[in-house]
Structures are given as structure tokens and as C-alpha cells.
Amino acid sequence: MELLNNIPPAFLLIIGAIALLALPATARKVGAIALAALGFFVITQLSEGTRGNPEFLGHTLEMLRVDSTSKAFGYIFTISAFGAFIFSWSERCRLQNTAALVYIGSALGVVFAGDMITWYLFWEMMAVSSTFLVLARNTEASRLAAQRYILVHLAGGLVLLAGILMAVNSTGSIAFTLENIHQNSTAKWLILIGILINAAAVPFSSWLPDAYPESTVFGGIVLSAYTTKTAVYTLVRGFPGEEILIPIGCVMTLYGIVYALLENDMRRILAYSIVNQIGFMVCGVGVGTPLAIAGVVAHAFCHIIYKALLWMSIGAVLHRTGKSKCTELGGLYKSMPITTMMTIIGALSISAVPLTCGFISKTLITAATEQQHHLWAWFALEVASAGVFVYACIPFYTFFNVDRGLRPKEAPRAMITGMALMAFLCIYLGLNPGHLYGILPHGEVLAEKASFYYTYIKSFDKVVTVLQMLLFSALMFFILLPLLKRTSTISIDFDWFYRKGAKLFYDAMDKTFNSLNKAAERLVIKTLLPAIAQFVIVAPATLTVMLLRPVWRESLDADEKSLKKREEELIARFSSGTFPVAYSAIFVLIFIGLLVLLGRAAG
Amino acid sequence: MTTKKKATRKKAPANKADAKATPAQDNPHLSPRFWKIMLILCGTTVLLELFVHRHPHFVIEKGEPATLPDMSDSVLATMSNWFGFYGVYGLLACVGSVLLAKGLSVFLKTGKDYYDGTP
Numbered sequence: 001m002e003l004l005n006n007i008p009p010a011f012l013l014i015i016g017a018i019a020l021l022a023l024p025a026t027a028r029k030v031g032a033i034a035l036a037a038l039g040f041f042v043i044t045q046l047s048e049g050t051r052g053n054p055e056f057l058g059h060t061l062e063m064l065r066v067d068s069t070s071k072a073f074g075y076i077f078t079i080s081a082f083g084a085f086i087f088s089w090s091e092r093c094r095l096q097n098t099a100a101l102v103y104i105g106s107a108l109g110v111v112f113a114g115d116m117i118t119w120y121l122f123w124e125m126m127a128v129s130s131t132f133l134v135l136a137r138n139t140e141a142s143r144l145a146a147q148r149y150i151l152v153h154l155a156g157g158l159v160l161l162a163g164i165l166m167a168v169n170s171t172g173s174i175a176f177t178l179e180n181i182h183q184n185s186t187a188k189w190l191i192l193i194g195i196l197i198n199a200a201a202v203p204f205s206s207w208l209p210d211a212y213p214e215s216t217v218f219g220g221i222v223l224s225a226y227t228t229k230t231a232v233y234t235l236v237r238g239f240p241g242e243e244i245l246i247p248i249g250c251v252m253t254l255y256g257i258v259y260a261l262l263e264n265d266m267r268r269i270l271a272y273s274i275v276n277q278i279g280f281m282v283c284g285v286g287v288g289t290p291l292a293i294a295g296v297v298a299h300a301f302c303h304i305i306y307k308a309l310l311w312m313s314i315g316a317v318l319h320r321t322g323k324s325k326c327t328e329l330g331g332l333y334k335s336m337p338i339t340t341m342m343t344i345i346g347a348l349s350i351s352a353v354p355l356t357c358g359f360i361s362k363t364l365i366t367a368a369t370e371q372q373h374h375l376w377a378w379f380a381l382e383v384a385s386a387g388v389f390v391y392a393c394i395p396f397y398t399f400f401n402v403d404r405g406l407r408p409k410e411a412p413r414a415m416i417t418g419m420a421l422m423a424f425l426c427i428y429l430g431l432n433p434g435h436l437y438g439i440l441p442h443g444e445v446l447a448e449k450a451s452f453y454y455t456y457i458k459s460f461d462k463v464v465t466v467l468q469m470l471l472f473s474a475l476m477f478f479i480l481l482p483l484l485k486r487t488s489t490i491s492i493d494f495d496w497f498y499r500k501g502a503k504l505f506y507d508a509m510d511k512t513f514n515s516l517n518k519a520a521e522r523l524v525i526k527t528l529l530p531a532i533a534q535f536v537i538v539a540p541a542t543l544t545v546m547l548l549r550p551v552w553r554e555s556l557d558a559d560e561k562s563l564k565k566r567e568e569e570l571i572a573r574f575s576s577g578t579f580p581v582a583y584s585a586i587f588v589l590i591f592i593g594l595l596v597l598l599g600r601a602a603g
Numbered sequence: 604m605t606t607k608k609k610a611t612r613k614k615a616p617a618n619k620a621d622a623k624a625t626p627a628q629d630n631p632h633l634s635p636r637f638w639k640i641m642l643i644l645c646g647t648t649v650l651l652e653l654f655v656h657r658h659p660h661f662v663i664e665k666g667e668p669a670t671l672p673d674m675s676d677s678v679l680a681t682m683s684n685w686f687g688f689y690g691v692y693g694l695l696a697c698v699g700s701v702l703l704a705k706g707l708s709v710f711l712k713t714g715k716d717y718y719d720g721t722p
Contacts, residue, residue: 254700261704262711370660373671375680378660386696461655468648469693475641476697478633483705489712499718 006051008063008112009039009074010122013081013105017098025094032085032097039108040078043071050114059174062114069297069441073111073233076301077104079425080225080308087312087418088218090319099132100222107226111233115174116164119234123160123198127153130227133219134211142214148495149211152197156204160194163187181238192239199231200275201282202251206495208274209259213267213324217315220267224274224311225304232281232300241288246369246377249283252276253384260390261484262491266314266324266398270307273350273391276384277303283381284365287372290442295364297440302357302429306349309422310394313343316411316419317398323406326393326486331403339411342419343395349426351388351470354463357429360436360455363462364446385466386473393477397486541574649690659684 016035020028051064081104088096106129109122127150134146166187171180182188193204200208212223239245256276260269277299284296316339317332318324333340345356352358362385369378411419429436434450437443448454456463545567552563573579579587660683661674674680682688 257700258704258707261701262708373661373674375661375674375677378683379679382692383696383699386693387700389697390700461652461657464648464651464655465657465689468645468652468687469689469696471641471645471648471693472690473693473697475645476694477701478637478641480698480701481633483701487712488715490715490717491708491711492713492717493711 004042004045005047006064007042008109009042009046009078010063010105010109010112012039012042013101013108017101017105020101021094021098028094028097029085029089032101033082035101036078036081036085036104039104040075040082043074043078046071046074056117059115059117061118062175063109063118064112065114065176066112067441068439068443069233069236070111072297072301072439072441073229074108075439076304077107077111077226077229080304081222083308083312083418083421084218084221084225086421087221087315087415089414090412091216091218093136093216093218095132096136096216096218099129099136100218103129103133103222103226107230110230114176116168116176116180117174119176120157120161120164123230124157126227126230127157130223133223134215136219137214137216139214145211145214148498149207152204152207152498156194156197159190159197163190163192163194166190176237178238178240192242195231195234195238196248196282199228199235199278199282200252201248201278202255202275203494205252205255205275206493209263209268209271209493210495212271212274213265217319220270220315221308221311224270224307228274228278229300229304232278232285232296235282235285236293236296240285240293242286245282245286246374247286249279249281249286250377250380250384252279252282253381254387255279257384257387257390259491259493260393264326264486264488266326266329266394267311267318269391269394270310270314273310273388274307276388277307277350279384280362280365280381283377284368287365287368287374287377289368289372290445291371292365292368294437294440294442294446295361295368298361298364298436301436302349302361302426305357305422305425305429306346309342309346309419309426310350310391312415312419312422313339313346313411314394314398316415317408319415320408320411321406325488326397326401327488329398329404329406330401331399332406332408333399335407336399336410338416339419340395340399342416342423343399345423345426347392347395349430350391352385352466353470354456354466355427355430357426357436359466360430360433363466382469386469389470389473389477392474393484537575538571541571544574545570645690649687652686657684 013035016031020031020035023031046064046066048066048068050062050066053060053062055061081100084100085097103126106122106125110119110126113119113122131146131150131153134142134149136142164187166184167180168174170184170187173180181191197204197207208228212220215223235242235245253276256272256274256279260272260276263269263272281296281299281303284292284299314324317329317336320336321329321332323329349356349358352362366378366381366385369381410416431452433452433455437446437450440446443450548570549563549567552566556562573583661677661680
């Protein structure tokens with residue numbers, strides 16, 4: 001037990017991932033599920049405090065900082081991994097399993113990191129390993145998406161690294177604490193931007209809906225949980241009460257809704273819904289009160305559960321039909337009834353309908369904005385809570401709407417097991433808020449709220465108002481459905497700036513510098529240089545001719561014709577640079593004479 | 604209880620679509636039964652609101668620090684305490700989002716091959 005208490009869970013998963021490579025397929029799958037379960041068990045056994053201090057580059061690292069915040073994230077990261085590995089039983093891919101385990105392990109590494117070097121190393125490992133989950137789809141589109149994905153994350157990582165280096169430089173300490181990050185204001189902003197890129201905050205949001213939908217079925221489930229949530233975790237650690245996060249979070253929630261309305265691909269709608277939900281968390285971090293922070297951690301916890309459930313069920317549909325577009329799906333409820341039920345539970349949870357886990361977590365964040373009298377933030381989050389009903393279009397377009405004659409088999413048993421686990425957690429936590437509230441940071445502010453009685457009976461007015469808002473929004477949604485005809489198009493997002501913008505920039509640079517280059521070539525190489533070459537030949541020749549002409553005329557008494565001939569001879573000698581010895585001797589004499597004269601004049 | 608109701612409500616349109624069996628039809632048909640259930644549910648929540656005591660928003664209550672910004676003269680803060688506020692707000696939020704999306708689609712929607720053929 002003592003040994004387990006000192007091993008960072010990250011190592012368990014990463015070393016396990018490498019060890020599993022040597023095993024045959026079935027053992028590898030069992031091993032991955034067992035590793036996730038073992039990781040969960042180890043985290044339950046971790047006692048609070050800071051441990052695991054190897055020396056690195058003259059600093060002492062803190063690989064294990066255990067408190068209620070890191071433990072809460074650790075629990076949900078391993079639970080989600082457990083569900084995802086069960087779900088992926090029927091998919092065979094060695095690369096995917098290994099990449100996922102390293103990715104999840106690195107996410108755990110970030111969550112338990114007590115210093116900024118450990119944090120940064122695991123952060124970059126996450127970026128690299130997750131790229132393989134996009135690549136594993138093995139299509140041209142996924143290869144290009146993975147390329148853009150890794151470029152964005154490497155750029156974000158560099159911004160973060162610059163911030164960390166500045167912070168370490170100005171404080172002399174590598175500790176990952178609030179004080180250290182806020183010491184130097186440039187460092188603080190760089191770190192914040194680095195984190196916000198991973199949190200898919202507007203305007204750095206487009207990498208997420210660009211890359212996640214191109215991943216494999218399993219890849220989508222895993223990706224949806226870790227990168228953005230570790231970013232939320234680091235925000236909770238480093239930036240509680242940072243006011244700029246409130247408007248950023250509100251914009252993210254609305255952005256997620258509007259783009260989801262425009263989108264046709266189910267998996268892309270799910271990707272936008274991640275941005276929407278992260279918006280609630282970012283806003284909550286900005287509010288920063290104990291209630292808000294508890295709400296953020298609770299919402300991250302629940303969000304991972306129902307988002308995994310939704311990615312699983314749409315993944316199951318993709319697995320069975322090979323389709324994921326609204327315009328290609330419909331009427332599947334008869335052939336996939338269990339998947340339909342699971343998707344509906346997921347959609348109800350994301351809409352925060354009472355009795356689901358979304359209700360007990362999202363309401364904490366809105367309550368915190370209200371408690372702090374952030375009027376505009378409260379109104380924006382309520383719009384987002386009502387508008388979140390657009391995600392109900394996921395089950396609607398997939399399983400109902402119009403029957404397109406698709407008659408696939410029900411999802412494989414392993415997939416149903418994975419979905420059932422997540423769906424169970426959605427309802428279970430919704431009915432027993434105390435079980436979630438008990439593991440949150442600042443649990444003391446929730447002590448009163450942590451019961452079914454308080455949440456649903458004593459606060460019945462809250463239940464009624466939330467239902468009223470959702471139902472009226474739903475009513476309107478169905479009335480306006482004809483307006484929302486899904487089209488087989490794509491929507492321009494912020495990635496325009498690096499996908500089209502980069503090309504425009506390249507073209508502009510190409511036009512400017514290459515035409516400058518051409519003009520310079522015309523002017524210097526083709527005109528100026530020959531002119532100079534001509535000048536250095538002709539000028540001394542003409543000068544000499546001018547000097548010699550009177551001498552020749554007097555001394556040789558020559559006629560015009562022979563003079564002309566001598567001149568031509570001389571010019572020819574100048575241009576070929578060949579002179580008889582006599583000429584050379586005379587020129588040397590003249591040159592020495594000039595030098596002497598100049599020397600006299602100067603001396 | 605709520606979960607079950609929502610589930611049946613969603614099934615309604617599908618039954619109708621299935622009965623008509625129009626696979627090429629893209630406009631979903633929602634049955635009268637679906638609309639009836641929807642309206643009954645909406646009406647129930649409004650009726651229930653009559654019988655519950657709603658905790659007012661943005662009012663400095665006992666035990667809260669008085670340093671919070673005072674919202675007593677804010678129209679929006681007052682409105683949020685009116686009867687039926689949530690229903691109207693949910694309705695407007697949905698209409699607003701849809702119209703915003705519709706408006707933006709003019710500028711943002713583009714062909715599948717916009718980025719050299721890769722989505």
C-alpha cells in the first residue's frame with residue numbers, strides 16, 4: 001500500500017501501455033481495461049499531500065500533488081478510460097490502445113503535477129499521443145486534420161513554455177501555484193493563452209471541431225474527455241477569479257450553440273457541444289468563489305460522463321452504418337433501440353434535465369454567477385442552458401426524423417456495456433448528488449445541498465423553472481425545425497485564419513517578395529552590373545585617349561586615320577586588359593608618381 | 604419520471620414518419636399527438652410555478668455580504684423574478700439562437716470543397 005501511495009498514476013498507465021504492446025490482442029484489451037481499473041483504485045488509495053520528488057535540471061519535481069481537486073479529476077479520468085476500453089472491445093488497433101493509454105496517463109500526470117516542469121512535460125506528451133488517435137482513422141482527411149491538430153498544440157505548447165520559463169525566471173521557483181504564476185504579468189498572460197488554446201476557448205476553438213470528428217470511433221470518445229478537461233483543471237489551479245474568463249466562457253457557450261445549429265455532421269455537433277460545455281466551466285473559474293470552483297469540478301466530472309456516452313452512441317451508429325451526417329441518418333430507433341435509449345439519456349444529461357447528472361452540476365455554476373451578482377454572465381449562461389436543447393437534435397436526427405431505410409444491427413454487446421455504464425452514472429449521480437458533492441473541493445459549501453431532498457424537493461422551484469425553460473425552448477425548436485434544414489455544407493470557423501489565411505499569407509508573401517526579387521534582378525543584375533563593368537573599361541580608356549591624343553598628334557604628326565587606328569587599338573587593349581611591358585612600366589611609374597605626390601600633399 | 608416523458612415525446616414524430624414511409628422526405632413530420640404532449644408539458648410547468656415559492660434572484664439576502672453590486676434598480680434583474688420569466692426566456696433564447704445561426708449561415712456556410720476538398 002505504501003508503495004502504491006508513492007507511484008504517480010501516470011507512470012502506471014504509460015509503463016503499462018508499453019508493456020501491453022508485447023501481448024496478444026485479447027490480453028492487450030483485457031490489460032487496458034485492467035490498467036484503467038487499477039489506476040482508479042490507486043487514486044482512491046492516495047493520501048493527500050505532496051510526494052514523489054526526483055531531481056531534474058537542478059530543480060526538485062513534484063510528481064504527486066494530491067488533494068480533492070486532483071483526486072476528483074483522477075477519478076473521472078480513470079472511470080472514463082474504463083468505459084472507453086470496454087466499449088472498444090470489438091475494435092482492433094494496437095496503435096490506438098497504446099496511444100490512448102499514454103494519452104490518459106499523461107492527462108493524469110498533468111492533474112497530479114505539483115510543479116510546472118512536470119506539468120509541461122506531460123502536457124506535451126498529451127498533445128503528441130492524442131495526435132495518433134486522429135491518425136488512426138487512416139484517411140486522407142484525418143491525416144491532414146492530425147497535421148493541423150499537432151501544429152496548433154505545438155504552438156500552444158510553446159506559448160505555455162515561454163510563460164513558464166518567464167515565471168520560473170522571475171520567481172526562481174518551479175512550483176505550480178497561484179502566486180508563482182501571477183508574479184510576472186507577461187508570464188501570466190502567456191500561460192493563460194497557452195491553457196486557453198487547449199481549452200478550445202474562442203478564438204482558439206476551431207482545432208477541436210476540426211480534428212475530433214476525423215478520429216476513429218474509439219478515438220473520439222477518448223479525445224473528448226482529456227485535453228480540454230486538463231486545461232480546465234489547470235485554470236482551476238492557476239486562474240480562479242480571473243475576470244476575463246467570464247466573458248470568454250459566455251462567448252464559448254453561445255458559439256457552441258450557433259455552430260451546432262449550422263452543422264450537419266453529428267460528430268462535429270458533438271465537438272461544438274464540448275466547446276459549449278467548457279464555456280460553462282471557464283466562466284465558473286472566472287467567478288472563482290468556492291461554490292463556482294466546486295461547480296466547475298462537478299461539471300467537468302459530469303460532462304466527461306455524458307459526453308463520453310454521446311460520443312459512444314454516435315460512434316456505435318457510425319460503426320454500424322458508416323454514416324454520421326444528419327442528412328444521411330434517420331429512423332434508426334427500430335433497429336437500434338438500446339443505442340437510442342442511451343443517446344436520449346446522454347442528450348437529457350447535456351441539457352441538464354432534472355434527475356440527470358447535468359442538472360446537479362450545471363446549476364452550481366449558474367447559481368455561483370447569480371450569487372456574485374454577475375448579471376450579464378447569468379443571463380448568457382441561461383441562454384446557453386436553454387439553447388443547449390439544440391443538442392437534442394442528436395438523437396432526433398439520428399434515430400427519428402425521417403426513415404432513410406437504414407436497417408443496421410443493434411450495437412455490439414461490448415459497446416452497449418460501455419454505454420450502459422456511462423448512462424447508469426448519468427442517472428445515478430443525478431439521483432444521488434451527495435456522492436459527487438462529497439469528493440469536490442470546497443465540499444463544505446455544498447454540505448447542505450448534497451441530498452436528493454434538498455435538490456429536488458426543497459428546491460422544487462428550481463426544478464420547475466429549469467423544466468419550464470427547457471420545454472419552451474424545445475417547443476420553439478420543433479416549431480422552427482423547418483428553418484433549420486441541414487445542408488451538406490461546412491461552416492467557416494476560426495480555422496479559416498490558418499487554413500485559408502495561411503495560404504493567403506503565403507500568396508501575398510510570394511507576390512511581394514518574388515516580384516521584388518525579379519525587379520531587383522532586372523535592375524541590378526541585368527542593367528546596373530553590366531553598366532558598371534562597361535564603365536570601368538571605357539572610362540580609363542577614354543581618359544587615356546584624351547591624354548594621349550595631343551601627344552600622338554604632336555610627336556608622330558599622324559593623320560586622322562592612323563590616330564583613329566591607334567585609339568581603337570588602345571581601347572581594345574583596355575577591354576582585354578593586355579598591355580605591352582612598356583605601357584605597364586609607364587603606368588607603374590605614373591602610379592608611383594601619383595602616390596608620392598599624394599603622400600606629399602597629405603604629409 | 605421526466606426522463607420517461609421525454610422519451611415518449613421523442614418517439615411520436617418517428618412513428619408518424621415511419622407510417623408515411625417517405626425516405627426521401629427531408630422535412631420531418633411531427634404528429635398532432637406530439638404537439639399535444641408538448642403543449643401539455645409546457646402548460647404543466649407554468650401551472651406548477653403558480654404553486655411554488657420562487658427564490659428571488661439578485662437580492663441581497665440575510666448572511667450575504669453587502670459588498671455585492673446592488674441590483675435593485677436593474678430592469679433585467681427585476682424581470683428575472685417575474686412569473687413565467689423562464690418560459691419566455693427559454694422561448695426567446697431558442698428563437699434568438701436559431702435566427703442568429705440562420706443569419707450567420709449566409710456568411711459562414713460554404714461548399715464541402717472549400718478547403719481543397721478536405722472537410
